[in-house]
Amino acid sequence: MKNLITLLTVFIFILISHDCKAQVYDEPPEVAMPSNENKQLIDKIIEVTHYESYFNKYCIKYISKVAKQENWNKERLEKAKKMVSLSSFKFNIYNWSSNYSNAQLKEYLELYKKDKSSKKKNFFIENPNIAKALESKTKQFITESGK
Numbered sequence: 001m002k003n004l005i006t007l008l009t010v011f012i013f014i015l016i017s018h019d020c021k022a023q024v025y026d027e028p029p030e031v032a033m034p035s036n037e038n039k040q041l042i043d044k045i046i047e048v049t050h051y052e053s054y055f056n057k058y059c060i061k062y063i064s065k066v067a068k069q070e071n072w073n074k075e076r077l078e079k080a081k082k083m084v085s086l087s088s089f090k091f092n093i094y095n096w097s098s099n100y101s102n103a104q105l106k107e108y109l110e111l112y113k114k115d116k117s118s119k120k121k122n123f124f125i126e127n128p129n130i131a132k133a134l135e136s137k138t139k140q141f142i143t144e145s146g147k
Helices: 002-025 036-048 051-070 074-083 090-097 102-114 128-145
Strands: none
Touching (some): 051 074
C-alpha cells in the first residue's frame, strides 16, 4: 500500500511539474501585422478614404464633449487636441487589416478610388473592432492630457 501511495505521489508530481514547465516556456503568439507592401496599400486606402480627417474630427469632437461635461480649462483642452494623431493609431489599423490579402486590399483601394460614397462608409469606419479601438484611443488622449 505504501508503494502505491508513493507511486501515485510521484506520478502526480511529474504531471504537475510537466504542466508548469509547459507554461514557463511557451511564448505568447506574435501580433498579426501585414507585409510592408500591404502596409503601403493600407496607407493609400487611408489617404483615399480621408480616414485621417475622420479620425481627427472624431477624436476632437469626443474630447470637446468630455471637456465641456467636466468643465476643463482651455489649456487642458488644447493639450488633449494636440495629442490627436493618426500615427499613434495606425498600429490598430495595420493589426486589424493583417488578415486581408494583397489582392483584397488592391480591390478595396480601386473601389474607394471610384466610389465617392466610400469616403463616408468604408471598412475602417464600419468595423466594430476599429471603432472600439478608436474610442479607447480617444479616452487615452483624455487621460494623458490630465497628467
